[in-house]
Amino acid sequence: MSETQPQSPTLPELIKPQEKDHRRRRRHSRFRFVRRIRRRIKRLNWLLLLVMVAAVVAVVAMSALVLTINARNTVNDAWDRLDRAWSMLNTTPGTELTLTDFERVHAGVRDLQRGLTNARRQTAFLRPFDSLNADLETMLQSLDAAYELAAAADATLNGMQPALNFLTEGEDGETLAPQLSSGERVVELLSLGRGRFLSAQNHLDQAQAIIDGLDLANVSPDLFVTVDGLARYHDELADINSILLDSPDMLRVALGINDTQTYLVLSQNSDELRPSGGYTSTYGWMTVRNGRILDFAYSPTTDTSPNPPPASRVDQIAVPDWWIRYGQPIYAAWDGSWYADFPNTARMAAWYYDEGGNPNSPVDGVISIDIYGFEYILEGLGEVVVPGYNETVTPETFRDAVYQIRAEGEGDVPHKRFLAALYQQIMDDWQSVDQDRAVELRGDVLRALQEKHIMVYFADERLNRAFDILNIWGAQKPASGQDYVMVADANLGNKSNRSILRQLTYDVEILTDGTLGSRLAVAYDYPARLAEADPAVHPEHYSDINYHTIIQAFVPAGSTLTGTANLNAEPVVVPDVTHTTFVTRATINYNQSERFQFSYTTPVLVETIGPFHRYKLALQKQPGMYAEPVNVQITLPEGARTINVSPAADASYQLEQPVLEFRLDLLQDREIEVIFMHG
DSSP states (O other): OOOOOOOOOOHHHHHHHHHHHHHHHHHHHHHHHHHHHHHHHHHHHHHHHHHHHHHHHHHHHHHHHHHHHHHHHHHHHHHHHHHHHHHHHHHSOGGGOBHHHHHHHHHHHHHHHHHHHHHHHHTGGGGGGGGGOHHHHHHHHHHHHHHHHHHHHHHHHHHHHHHHHHHTTTOTTSBSOOOGGGHHHHHHHHHHTHHHHHHHHHHHHHHHHHHHTOOOTTSOHHHHHHHHHHHHHHHHHHHHHHHHHHHHHHHHHHTTSSSOEEEEEEEEETTSOOTTSOEEEEEEEEEEETTEEEEEEEEEOOSSSSOOOOGGGGGGSOOOTTSOOOSSGGGHHHHOOOOSSHHHHHHHHHHHHHHTTOTTOSOSEEEEEEHHHHHHHHHHHOOEEETTTTEEEOTTTHHHHHHHHHHHSSSSHHHHHHHHHHHHHHHHHHHTOOHHHHHHHHHHHHHHHHTTSEEEEESSHHHHHHHHHTTOSOOOOOOSSSEEEEEEEEEOSOSOGGGOEEEEEEEEEEOTTSOEEEEEEEEEEOOHHHHTTOTTSSGGGOSOOSEEEEEEEEEETTOEEEEEESOSSOOEEEEOSSEEEEEEEEEEOTTOEEEEEEEEEOSOOOEEETTEEEEEEEEOOOTTOOOOEEEEEEEOOTTEEEEEEESOOSEEEESSSEEEEEEEEOSSOEEEEEEEEEO
16 A cells, blocks of 8 residues: 655645744734833833932922021020020129119020920921931930920019019119018019929929930030030029029028028138138128018127137037147137138038027028128218218228228227228118119129128028029039139238239140149239238238238049149148148248149049030139139140030140130139030
């Protein structure tokens, strides 16, 4: 059987499949093209979407940046105005302080409140994103804290307004000066403001909670300075508000509204300087009831006036070995205090007076007034006619009159009797002064308090705390945790201190470990050109015209003396929990000058917060001194850069290490703060 041979396809049959394949390929080609187009469109849509999103983000970011900058600028501008007003209020002498100054501060507070309200509203949309950036988070929280502080300040000032208006009789240009009989009314008006003070306390508590929760380790330097300022203002305002909350009760005690109060008055001769003011040449007492002085008396200081405590009580005072030697050591508790801290001196004097069973003891407080203080009071009174002496005393003739009586009398008692009569007449005239003089007089008293020419101490510790907060009671600040300088003289021979020019120079290097290398120089000049015109430096008033003194240089606790210059002997180093003191005796001959120097190192005193470092220096004025020039030079670690300096340096240098220089007049206590970073 023959096999069947396959037949060849015909032409149509060959063409037909090829046409199908071709059509299939064309369809696939069209599909691929469409798919490519669709893919490109999709890609284009995503690009457009990304561009649109980026544009929106950019607009939002720019808007946020503009609003944030605008908010910060608004707040900073208001804050600067308030800061200037507050600084002016703090530095204005008592004789120039008016209701207008307080109203200026209040207007600044309200401006700040408005600025903060706008800033918080403008930046509200950023709050959901605050955790993405440390600066943003801290800035927004700082706005909240600042708002609470502004609200607290507004409430405090509102609460004070009735009392301030009463004290000035509602006249804007009137100096703040109450009549002596206005104590009860002031108490009533401060009580009226208690609700506002409580509201302020609530805002302060909320601000403190916010500030405590801030993490400053990763914020920018500018923001760190802002938060640091908030914390400082919080503490100042909280202290003031706490005084106002307690002021009605405290004033009832101090002014004798509930019970008669008795005060011991120490009249300190600052021409014969002592660490806490001057030699107590006369003393007095006064009783106060309902804000008025009921009774008072003055007497010379002698061996038997006031009555001394029994000699058997001498073991209750511990006189340092380096201090003045007394034949009867118990007298050191009265007119020979070695303390530069007035509260300690006052406590010893009150103990001496009370233990001696003197009139109206035990006393409820101690008031000291030095020669400058009495001169200020005389400026307010204009003049005083001293009974029994046919002598009219003015601020210009006060010291001449005192030393003329001293020169004409025999011994030391006659001029003390004159002083006692003068001081008693001053108190008497003070009671009957007219309103115009009362205004000026109160301003002069406030000035004397600010400059430590009048100092007060109370048996009631609440009152002491209030005066401490106001920095007008002559207490030494503790010198631990920050740098500190105070120099106190004790004149050992004559009454030449009005003719002695003293100047401090303090050079400090901040080391990388936070310790300090310090050098303190105390320079004296005793020029004949001053002494020849000084009624206290006449031959009849001294046995030795040269100036002999005990110098106490107070520096931070835990400091180590490393060297001295120009001292006759190695100083005594007195360690204490609050200070280390270098004690030495020195002599400055008439019409000569001397310069003594102490070099020392300190413990770690620089505070570190993240990358930031804070150095603080407290400079305290010796009571009884007038304005003392002080030069301070601070050398920062190599490579350091300053973030904030307060007050502004008078000069700065970039040598191997950055150097800041300050030139100050120590009319009141001063502080310097430097915030810096390494690198």
